Amino acid sequence: MLASHPDTPGELLELLAGDDDALTAYPVLRHSSSLSVDLLKKIVKAGPETARKAIAGRNALEPVILVKLCDHGSTDTIRFLLDRNDLTLNQSHMEQLGRRSDLIADLGQELSSRQALNAESLMSQFLYLPASLRAKAIATAETMGLIKQAQLPLQAKIPAIDTARLRLHGALLKAANLQKRTRFADCLGQGLGLPSSISHMMPQEDQGEALVIALKALGMSRANTATVLIRLLGERLPIQDIRKLLFLHRNLSLAAAEALVASWTLLGEQPPSDQKKTTRHAAQYQDQDRLARDTRPHRSGTGTQSSARTRQSTG
Numbered sequence: 001m002l003a004s005h006p007d008t009p010g011e012l013l014e015l016l017a018g019d020d021d022a023l024t025a026y027p028v029l030r031h032s033s034s035l036s037v038d039l040l041k042k043i044v045k046a047g048p049e050t051a052r053k054a055i056a057g058r059n060a061l062e063p064v065i066l067v068k069l070c071d072h073g074s075t076d077t078i079r080f081l082l083d084r085n086d087l088t089l090n091q092s093h094m095e096q097l098g099r100r101s102d103l104i105a106d107l108g109q110e111l112s113s114r115q116a117l118n119a120e121s122l123m124s125q126f127l128y129l130p131a132s133l134r135a136k137a138i139a140t141a142e143t144m145g146l147i148k149q150a151q152l153p154l155q156a157k158i159p160a161i162d163t164a165r166l167r168l169h170g171a172l173l174k175a176a177n178l179q180k181r182t183r184f185a186d187c188l189g190q191g192l193g194l195p196s197s198i199s200h201m202m203p204q205e206d207q208g209e210a211l212v213i214a215l216k217a218l219g220m221s222r223a224n225t226a227t228v229l230i231r232l233l234g235e236r237l238p239i240q241d242i243r244k245l246l247f248l249h250r251n252l253s254l255a256a257a258e259a260l261v262a263s264w265t266l267l268g269e270q271p272p273s274d275q276k277k278t279t280r281h282a283a284q285y286q287d288q289d290r291l292a293r294d295t296r297p298h299r300s301g302t303g304t305q306s307s308a309r310t311r312q313s314t315g
Helices: 012-015 021-029 037-044 049-056 063-072 073-081 091-098 100-111 119-124 132-150 165-176 179-193 205-217 224-233 239-251 254-267 277-302 304-314
Strands: none
Touching: 012 165, 021 049, 037 049, 037 063, 049 063, 049 073, 049 239, 063 073, 063 091, 073 100, 091 100, 100 132, 119 132, 119 205, 119 254, 132 254, 165 179, 165 224, 179 205, 205 224, 205 239, 205 254, 254 304
16 A cells, blocks of 8 residues: 555655565565665665565566666566566667576576577577577587688698697596596686686586587597596496587587687676676686696696696687
8 A cells, every 4th residue: 555655755665665574575666656766776686586576577667677687687587577468678688688697597498589599698608508509509609610710711731739738638638537527627727718617517417518519629539538528427427428428529510619618718607797807817817826736746647837838829
């Protein structure tokens, strides 16, 4: 009654809207037309999620509030917005949602059907995509790889032996054989310039495809890739799944693998826009220090110095 009454004081409505009790705040957030945009923005940013969902159900949603909901709303809140028949999210909103890794696993298929996941989003969010969309992301990378190759000038070229890269392969194999997953992830992140949060996802059993793509981008042979998969994932994956991953390694082009990894390097961590650059560079420097500490006693076997040179040459 207070939420809909025209004479309810604004101060009282704001107190009710910010109440910790969801049953008290919900009707005011949902129905009151007197709440300020600044207050709604503050509540959407801070939560709780029941408050966000109440705001998502308002009859009139100011554009700035809709943007904030796309930035901070949970999967349920975003699904509620998508299901509203009287509300249409524009392309800008869809691109916002396509950049949110936390939504992709549950809403990836629906976002894709609504054209929210463009080529860049499909590739950069690969580690979070449902299985049904990973093949589409790989096909997108293959297309981009072909376009890039077509744009390069034709010239006969004898590839030079990259000793630093070979030593990095040795370091990865040694870490895999010893089942040192942290060391392996650090070496992989160094070699590809990946954020730490991404490289440390690779040895997980549900990221076998991403691991194969990363090893392909490093130019690792099929035999060595099989060794890595068996040592790191063999205890948790059946042999049939290992064979499927090796089939992916055989059929995936180097250009597509490099395109995918490049997208993970640029967009993998998805921090807020005002912190993205700082966070990414800080993570890289932390990785360098940790890798140096972890591999110092094994320098001759793991090729720590070559990993650093690889980072410089690929950077």
